[in-house]
Amino acid sequence: MSQPAQTQFRHTPVLVSEVCELLVNDLSGIYVDGTFGLGGHTKALSALLNVDATLIGIDQDQTALAQFPPSLVQQSLHLVCTNFENLNQVLNDLNINKVHGILLDLGLNSFSLDDPERGFAFSLPGPLDMRFDRSNELTAEIVVNTYSQEQLANIIYRYGEERNSRRIARRIVEMRTSKKLTRSDELKQAVMKSVDPRFRNKSLARVFQAFRIEVNREMDVLAQVLDAATDVLVPGGRLAVISYHSLEDRMVKMHFRELSRDVPRQPGMVDTEVKIPFLKRITGKPVVAQPSEASQNPRARSAKLRVAERTTHATQ
Ligand SMILES: C[S@@+](CC[C@H](N)C(=O)[O-])C[C@H]1O[C@@H](n2cnc3c(N)ncnc32)[C@H](O)[C@@H]1O
Incomplete structure (x- = not known):
């Protein structure tokens, strides 16, 4: 058999x-x-x-x-x-x-969460992807680099329930003016530089959740x-x-x-x-x-x- x-x-x-x-x-x-x-x-x-x-x-x-x-x-x-x-x-x-x-x-x-190539986990450096369905066009990279500062702040606040949303959105926009963000570790940096070190992990989890929810509607x-x-x-x-x-x-x-x-x-x-x-x-x-x-x-x-x-x- x-x-x-x-x-x-x-x-x-x-x-x-x-x-x-x-x-x-x-x-x-x-x-x-x-x-x-x-x-x-x-x-x-x-x-x-x-x-x-x-x-x-x-x-x-x-x-x-x-x-x-x-x-x-x-x-x-x-x-x-x-x-x-x-x-x-x-x-x-x-x-x-x-x-x-x-x-x-x-x-x-x-196994998707643990796969660095999917970009879901802030602990695993990888591309800013976050798509459940990889045939969809919208990726986290597109969201992070093309949405306005206000749209980014709204997403982080609404879908991540993160109260430092405005500061994090501002930091993302500052970072992307010199270079497009393409990696999950770059998004991680934007969050780390914007929040109190004591709350970093919670904020990171919330921000990554927020972008994932947006990317996958x-x-x-x-x-x-x-x-x-x-x-x-x-x-x-x-x-x-x-x-x-x-x-x-x-x-x-x-x-x-x-x-x-x-x-x-x-x-x-x-x-x-x-x-x-x-x-x-x-x-x-x-x-x-x-x-x-x-x-x-x-x-x-x-x-x-x-x-x-x-x-x-x-x-x-
Ligand atoms: C928590 S896992 C389910 C695990 C499953 N119950 C098991 O025992 O293996 C969630 C699954 O739902 C899929 N999923 C999430 N959102 C979906 C959607 N909108 N449509 C179809 N599948 C989706 C994900 O790809 C993932 O495989």
């Missing part, structure tokens, strides 16, 4: 048992892993599901998808390399109308996929989202809160004003990693899992 291909990269999936327990409600259903990565969550779901279930894995990183030996799952598995904002298109192409569960485990896989695509995912769930189907920073978690929380609100009938209301909620929140507070998992996997420490279920009789 042939051995499955050796996985070249590693990524330890987070909150695996919690995802399996909270996402699956039909053992023969159709499940979408919208952030397939190295397939850690899909593999765990596969072990739980009946063989007649269907699995769909989406990732915009072809390098990740190519690592997965399909023989690791018993069910029918469709792997699609695209942005999860194209969820509807993916399902249309597969002639699938509704699904029973969708998982989004947001952010980066560990992360907040826009998240908003789009939350709407699309809610629409394609069967009644009783579930959406599970793991986020790693407060901006994402806030967006998921607000989406679940907004769509789980009802507008009860009041005297004098017409039928169209009465709203039955689209979603029921399964998690009140977000689920976080147990101390044992957090101690073994640093990524798990910031992970927050929220799950909601599509209701049976929703109205717009």
